[in-house]
Amino acid sequence: xxxxxxxxxxxxxxxxxxxxxxSAIAKQLKRSExxxxxxxxxxxxxxxxxxxxxxxxxxxxxxxxxDRKTIHYWVQFHGLExxxxxxxxxxxxxxxxxxSFWKWAEQNQEKVNFSIIEKHALPPEPEWVDEAxxxxxxxxxxxxxxxxxxxxxxxxxxxxxxxxxxxIAAELGRSKIxxxxxxxxxxNN
Numbered sequence: 001x002x003x004x005x006x007x008x009x010x011x012x013x014x015x016x017x018x019x020x021x022x023s024a025i026a027k028q029l030k031r032s033e034x035x036x037x038x039x040x041x042x043x044x045x046x047x048x049x050x051x052x053x054x055x056x057x058x059x060x061x062x063x064x065x066x067d068r069k070t071i072h073y074w075v076q077f078h079g080l081e082x083x084x085x086x087x088x089x090x091x092x093x094x095x096x097x098x099x100s101f102w103k104w105a106e107q108n109q110e111k112v113n114f115s116i117i118e119k120h121a122l123p124p125e126p127e128w129v130d131e132a133x134x135x136x137x138x139x140x141x142x143x144x145x146x147x148x149x150x151x152x153x154x155x156x157x158x159x160x161x162x163x164x165x166x167x168i169a170a171e172l173g174r175s176k177i178x179x180x181x182x183x184x185x186x187x188n189n
């Protein structure tokens with residue numbers, strides 16, 4: 001049987017979860033990682049991101065029907081507020097408060113295609129969103145499409161035959177830049 005958890009230990013654990021890795025917390029408490037993980041679960045803090053009440057960039061992307069990279073782009077270059085948190089095993093998450101997102105979205109309506117967002121996908125939804133949904137932005141929803149083995153084979157075959165990347169892109173229904181990047185990766189492997 002291990003040492004008893006003191007109130008100070010529990011308080012320290014609650015303050016550090018999400019800002020330090022499990023190994024760092026364990027080291028500071030002079031306990032095993034397994035003991036710290038077990039205590040986190042008993043306290044209901046086993047899932048760091050759920051304990052915060054915030055959304056990950058991926059969860060927000062799913063609710064908005066956009067690629068998760070779009071969310072990270074908004075955070076990096078367009079001022080969407082986000083907090084970086086660490087899970088137990090040092091994986092970092094970009095966490096976003098729903099209310100902060102709605103404030104940002106109201107100021108950046110040209111960046112968001114509200115017509116593709118399901119009603120009340122992100123409660124509490126402000127009243128202005130209904131009006132924004134009615135506005136046709138003309139934006140298309142460009143979701144990432146994985147390359148199939150067949151597409152890669154065709155790309156390499158057609159390139160060997162001397163076709164241009166632009167022709168291949170048109171034939172595959174992909175952007176020229178997507179074809180260029182995939183071809184470059186294939187050449188480097």
